Amino acid sequence: MGHATLKIGDLEAVIGDNAAHDGHRAGYNGIWSLRHKRSKRNLFVPAYAGFNLEHYFNGETEFLNNEVLFQPRKFPMTFDKKSDREAELKQKPVPNFFLESTTKFTLREPHYLDVEFRCTPVQHAHPSGWFGCFWASYLNGPIDKSMYFRGGWNRGDDQWMQLCTQKHDDESTVSHFDDKLKLKFLEGSRNTLFKNHSPMRFVTPFYYGYFEDLVYVIMFDRSEGIRFTHSPSGGGKNREENTTNPAWDFQFITPKYEVLKDYGFHARIVLRPRCSRREILAEYEKFAKG
Numbered sequence: 001m002g003h004a005t006l007k008i009g010d011l012e013a014v015i016g017d018n019a020a021h022d023g024h025r026a027g028y029n030g031i032w033s034l035r036h037k038r039s040k041r042n043l044f045v046p047a048y049a050g051f052n053l054e055h056y057f058n059g060e061t062e063f064l065n066n067e068v069l070f071q072p073r074k075f076p077m078t079f080d081k082k083s084d085r086e087a088e089l090k091q092k093p094v095p096n097f098f099l100e101s102t103t104k105f106t107l108r109e110p111h112y113l114d115v116e117f118r119c120t121p122v123q124h125a126h127p128s129g130w131f132g133c134f135w136a137s138y139l140n141g142p143i144d145k146s147m148y149f150r151g152g153w154n155r156g157d158d159q160w161m162q163l164c165t166q167k168h169d170d171e172s173t174v175s176h177f178d179d180k181l182k183l184k185f186l187e188g189s190r191n192t193l194f195k196n197h198s199p200m201r202f203v204t205p206f207y208y209g210y211f212e213d214l215v216y217v218i219m220f221d222r223s224e225g226i227r228f229t230h231s232p233s234g235g236g237k238n239r240e241e242n243t244t245n246p247a248w249d250f251q252f253i254t255p256k257y258e259v260l261k262d263y264g265f266h267a268r269i270v271l272r273p274r275c276s277r278r279e280i281l282a283e284y285e286k287f288a289k290g
Contacts, residue, residue: 003032004081009109010037011271015087016049017077027073028052029089030103030135036111036214036271041140043211043271045235045245048138051105051115051269054249055134055194056097058126063189068096072133097131098123111272118264121257128184133252134194137218138235138245142211145232145246149174151202158203160277164246165230171198173251174228176205181255193229194251202228206284209248210274217270217280218250219287226265227251 003016003024014033020026023046030051034043044050053072055062062069075094081087085107093100101119108114119133139145146164151157155177165172172193185195205226206219220226227250234247254263268287 001081002079004079004087006085006087006105006107008085008107010111011035011107011113012037013105013107013113015079015089015105017079017089018073019076023047024049027070029073029077031105031113031137031269034113034269034271036273038212038214038273040212043140043214043216045138045140045238048235050137050139051103052136052138053091053101053103053133054136056094056099056131057134057192057194058097058131059128059183059185061096061125062192063186064096071096072101093122096125098125099131099133111270113269113271115267115269116264117252117267118262120262121259124259126257129257130181130183130253130255131257132183132194132254134229134249135251136234136247136249138247139209139211139216140235141238141241141243141245142209143243144210145244147207147209147228147230147248149202149207149228150204151177151200153199153201157201161200161202163198163200163228163230165198165232168231168233169193169196172196172229172231174198174200174202174230176223176226177201177203178223179227181253183253193231193234193247193249194227204284207248208280213274214271215274215280216248217283218248219268219270219284220250221266221288225253225255227253
């Protein structure tokens with residue numbers, strides 16, 4: 001079995017590998033479905049997924065062809081349901097990038113889905129000495145396509161910011177104020193979300209967006225290496241809602257790596273009824289302390 005349904009508290013999640021099943025398309029892994037008990041529909045596009053491990057990149061290898069650009073989606077994964085609240089995805093070292101990964105998903109009451117990601121480079125396969133991982137979450141036609149976060153344009157700013165890019169690959173990536181890493185990409189290579197940067201910066205490692213009468217928050221246990229990414233149409237057209245499906249994405253960059261050393265992060269997804277920004281900050285502060 002390549003997927004399972006987990007239910008805890010107010011949430012129901014379907015966690016699965018990148019195989020096809022019924023209306024779910026092959027190539028999309030992670031959170032196939034996420035619903036709050038007040039949800040009318042899946043938070044994510046049913047054919048796709050949220051927290052979908054989409055790309056590995058190092059500035060050169062990903063541009064060989066689409067099979068390599070989307071390698072985590074293409075290369076087989078194994079699924080393991082650990083308990084009624086926990087599941088795990090594993091992927092052996094993929095060709096070209098030689099990265100293996102483990103992702104653990106744990107539902108927690110009342111409205112949390114915790115995620116732990118670990119990857120290990122098993123060969124010296126990244127010519128510039130760095131590599132990046134990219135996750136896509138395809139939202140199911142929300143009215144408001146924006147991502148909201150704390151930050152600004154100038155160091156010292158710490159205010160609420162709104163990111164809603166005008167088109168795909170347009171000023172799509174937001175880095176932390178302390179992130180000075182300028183990645184170099186193969187000259188003449190194709191355009192991508194992770195090559196385009198917004199002038200805005202974030203100061204606290206979380207962002208949120210609205211879906212129906214709910215708020216979706218994703219929080220990280222670090223700022224180092226984390227970058228937020230947005231597309232207004234990454235999930236294609238939503239014919240039922242007569243709109244587009246935005247992608248609320250993120251990246252994890254490892255600027256220098258050692259072979260056979262683990263790299264990764266913890267994240268927490270919150271899906272709860274709409275609340276004040278003060279309550280959203282309180283959710284992050286509780287996560288950061290925990």
